[in-house]
Amino acid sequence: MDRYYDHKKIETKWQQLWEKESVFVVQEQTKQKKYYALCMFPYPSAAGLHVGHPESYTAVDIIARYHRHLGYNVLNPIGWDAFGLPAENYAIKVGVPPWETTAKSIDNFRRQIKSFGFSYDWSREISTADPNYYRWTQWLFLQMYKHGLAYKKKGKVNWCEHCQTVLANEQVINGQCERCQNEVRQKDLEQWFFKITDYAEELLSGLDMLDWPENIKLAQKNWIGKSVGAEIEFKIKNSVLSIKVFTTRPDTLYGATYIVLAPEHELIQSLESKIENKTEVNQYITATKKKSDLERISLNKEKTGVKLQGLKAINPANNKEIPVFIADYVLNTYGTGAIMAVPAHDERDWEFAKKYNLEIIQVIKPNSHKSTDLKNIQLYTAEGVLINSGEFNGLDSETAKQKITKKVNGKITTQYRLRDWLVSRQRYWGAPIPIIYCDDCGMMPVPEKDLPVLLPRDVDFKPTGQSPLVYSKIFHQVQCPKCGVSGQSVRREVDTMDTFVCSSWYFLRYCDPHNEQQAFSQEKVAYWLPVDLYIGGAEHAVLHLLYARFFTKALRDFGWLKISEPFLRLRNQGMILGEDNQKMSKSRGNVINPDEVVAEYGADTMRIYEMFMGPLEDTKPWSTSSIIGSRRFLEKLWLVVLEWLENNRPSVESKEMKKLVQQTIKKVSEDIVAIKFNTAISALMILVNFMAKEKSFSQESLHNLLVILNPFAPHITEELWQKIGNKDLLVTQPWPTWDKNLVQADSVTVAIQVNGKLRGSIEVSIDAKQSEVLSLAREQESIKKYISGKKVVKEIYVPGKIVNIVVID
């Protein structure tokens, strides 16, 4: 046996063998329990893998391999999220078509990923840009269409001038494009939407049963933004028209002293004849239209608005006439686009009323206040007890909400901030939307038998603000599915789908990747789903993760799935920073290339190092000097086994060794389940260090060590397993169990404190009585000097842990 731990030779050998023998290729086995481990599939970029990729893949691989040892039928797939803007932009930059650049990127990613020895079932590899895949993405679009969940609508949408396309709300971050950080403007366009809002309530309530990080659940909760309130109508004086407002505080209705409409509110047109200051109003509306969302947010430190002169609304609670304003702090897209302003109890209304000198009436007082100082009105936004509210005085807010809403014939309603998902894009590199327009027959879905609608290649794919598909000749050579006419009067939809549509169902396709009749067979999906563990970046909190949940629920309602939630357990990997504690980036020059790390130290070392760096979900800096520690650990293991073989397998084993092996099995098993890989590796290091010191241990102990280390470092353990004479593969060996009695020590060291300060320690048996331990403690030389001549006030003994003697002079 080689004294040198030659990682290159070993890793290549086992990777080839696993692949040749299809060790990780799986089929449905009804007799066997299944486990579906999944990492978020990568977006193949020309830059290649960064060190963050293997972090999540290794974590998933450890879990997958662990469950294989436990006897599960484990599905651990991989594929490519291949469509999308960055790939297209890169293609434009280098002047090569995106299908070529993407294919190249995928080849490179595949090579890199394979070098880590992940236990993927490569026979299930998929790419979203493959017609065999996007055919079914299109089919899913048609399902959405058929069930009324896909619709086309004209309206204000987010437009990125730089990317020359519309964007979903989820892709606009602080008024900026998620991809290029350019300002997003509002544009009136006809676009395709998925009706995700139909599922708002279920997307919210479903979160409760998921084992997901709290921050992700919270982000989704905030994004869905549920609020329960009332719709209340305010009649307009001398008009048949009325203004409907939405409020979460109907209990404050008596304090509503004016109404505010969003500048875009449609009622303004109908009321035009009554408005006396039309010019001023129109100016304000035009000015608002010009502002981007970003400006509307950042400039609105100070509120602005215009009073609609000649117009009065009537407060239905007390029939008081109140003025009507338009102001851009009210959003047309939320609620009814109109609010009742209660300046005494709402911060924004307060600010506005102060500025324009409007009436402020206090109608709620805090529960605790006995007297009310009406002269000195202060902003109070919490709930409380009603005052100045006629018959409702003295009621608490909660009760008053119901009663007042009822009195004014209001309606209790629920509002969500979530908007429908805008899925059409005016870009090339995506799945074409399968719709045909015929001048005579109108808009029609492409018949399922005609799928896929192939992405044409006879185009100049540079963005022009219209989809490049407009210019393809081949693409529009199509017959109307209804009247059979072709030519100028029949055209295809030219927009492509948001890549998030492609990634909303890939975990389903993995279950049945080669099905040519269906997107997936219901039986296969029913066997594998839900995903038992899903690991990926936190940046998808409200994007992919929300969309995939929506797809799952929609497909369930279409009858294709039996489950309601796709991912039972989710964990995020933290970002790996550069050595300078900054985000890795080409411009900073702090990027670590995983290829170099694998070449120099080996895949096993890289895997161990990345898992040992710290908790998976934490952000942590890379440290090239620290990798050596993980390498030394594996080298030490290599030499321990080597010497053990050279010394003819010395099998005399100390009691401590026996115990430590048991403790390590326990610790590693528990830590894998809890995804605490850093402490699991620490325990394995302790065991290997001890074996290196003792040099003598049983064959069984070595077997156990190799099995529990295998998920972390699969190549070296497999090699050593073979070297010590095993013929079968280590990956299929059963996971060892631990002996509860052996894990427990029979005697323990108990710390002795005097007045809370550590003054000594004693060795006692695990089941020693309190009185025994205490008298032993008092007799200790180191303790005596602290307690002699003093009065013992109290003695505490925590079994097996600590003694505390409290004394006073």
Add this chain to the structure above:
RNA sequence: GCCGGGAUGGCGGAAUUGGCAGACGCGUUGGACUUAAAAUCCAAUGAGAGCAAUCUCGUGGGAGUUCGAUUCUCCCUCCCGGCACCA
């Protein structure tokens, strides 16, 4: 502004959830081996004081609860993330 997470040696991080703070690893220092270096092995390594045994301080800062606090409560500072005029 609101909500969430966090702050522990020179560095990455442990700590059975109220019980010996600093496991494990990196780094550093000293020693062994070597002509020498690398590698490896052994020892030390939170700070301060002391020849020493020992002692004092110490988990962002300040208070509190407790026999005992990195852990619980309150206040403050800083960092990271989410939402942000959502009525």
